[in-house]
Amino acid sequence: MRNWLLLAPLLLASCAASENKNPGLDQLPPGSACTSTALDSFVGQPASADLGARMLAASHASKLRWVPFGAVIMMDFSPMRLTVRLDQQNRVASATCG
Numbered sequence: 001m002r003n004w005l006l007l008a009p010l011l012l013a014s015c016a017a018s019e020n021k022n023p024g025l026d027q028l029p030p031g032s033a034c035t036s037t038a039l040d041s042f043v044g045q046p047a048s049a050d051l052g053a054r055m056l057a058a059s060h061a062s063k064l065r066w067v068p069f070g071a072v073i074m075m076d077f078s079p080m081r082l083t084v085r086l087d088q089q090n091r092v093a094s095a096t097c098g
Helices: 002-017 049-059
Strands: 063-067 081-086 092-097
Touching (some): 049 081
Parallel strands (some): 063 081
């Protein structure tokens, strides 16, 4: 019984340490995550590889996710991802980080 009492703090500490599913994401240096301030100018433009590259450069994101009209997507958050929603004509409807 005494051995269990000695191990209890270690077990609790390991559980607390494993709660953070994305270690380091809250410690990103400033300016390294996606920023959506310059993305409004892309709304209405037809989707293309060139447009995606320009949007990535403008947002400083490292990943791009195109979302076709009516598509269902996972709501997981990634601070380095740019999510671009398209309308029925395959034009940019909105662009947000995450």
